[in-house]
Amino acid sequence: MTDDHAAGPPAFPAPSPADGYVGDPAVRAKWDDLYADRQQLWSGRPNGALVAEVAGLTPGRVLDVGCGEGADAVWLARGGWDVTALEVSGVALERAAGHARDAGVAVRWVHAALTEAALPPASFDLVSAQYPALLRTADAAAERALLSAVAVGGVLLLVHHAGMDTRQPEEGGFDPADYVWPSMVAALLDEDWKVEVDEQRPRVAPEGGAGAHHTHDLVLRARRLR
Known part of the structure; x- marks a missing residue:
């Protein structure tokens, strides 16, 4: 972990959830429509892999990539983390902000795509991406954005559904070739990184919500070692 927390939070603007979206409008619209179709999309409880992997970490600055309706962000903030939560859907961010207010915790919201967010490099003690829908590009922009956000001594935690990367494309819908999977991020790790966990395991899933199956x-x- 970094030892410069006294310097304060990362120095970039903290827009309200409804303001200043940076990214592809079509991507935002797709996710806004998905969230708007249901009053609550996810379970409202933190992801099991996050809870397990964070248990031994000292709270510091954390980036929650694709925060959705905010369950992980709120849980991390309650645990003493300085949370920055990023999401493309304004509908989801408004719900997340409401949950944070109800919980009495402070979260810094960023309404942007990961690759467009202009996050300060090497600034987070933990970068958490739980089941993210990161679009794949020829230059591996999303993968590199995840890695560049991690501070020296910090941890990248990437969790995804097993088997999704090998599914057959669906006509007019999901194609695994369009998205970033953990193996693609792992392939970019060099001597500056130490892999602490790289495995498939039974999922500890919150009850209810999309993805529970x-x-x-x-x-x-x-x-990140250096």
């Missing part, structure tokens, strides 16, 4: 996780946890 998935039974196993892919978990990649890597620490």
Whole structure:
């Protein structure tokens, strides 16, 4: 972990959830529509792999990538983390902000795509991406954005549903070739990183909410050494 917490939070603007979206409007619209179709999409409880992997970490600055309705962000803030939560859907962010207010915790909200967010590099003691829908590009922009956000001594925690990366494309819908998977991030790790966990395990899933039918996780946890 970094030892400069006294310097304060990362120095970038903290827009309200409804303001200043940076990214592809079509991506925002897709996710806004998904959230708007249901009053609550997810369970409202933190992801099991996050709870397990964070248990031994000292709270510091954390980036929650694809925070959705805010369950992980609120849980981390309650645990003493200085939370920055990023999401493309304004509908989801408004719900997340409401949950944070109800819980009496402070979260810094960023309404942007990961690759467009202009996050301060090497500034987070933990970068958590739980089941993110990160679009794949030829230059591996999303993968590199995840890695660049991690501070020296910090941890990247990437969790995804096992088997999703090998599914057959769906006509007019999901194609695994369009998205970033943990193996793609792991392939970019060099001598500056130590892989602490890279495995498939049974999923500890919150009850209810979309995705509850998935039974196993892919978990990649890597620490930045320098």
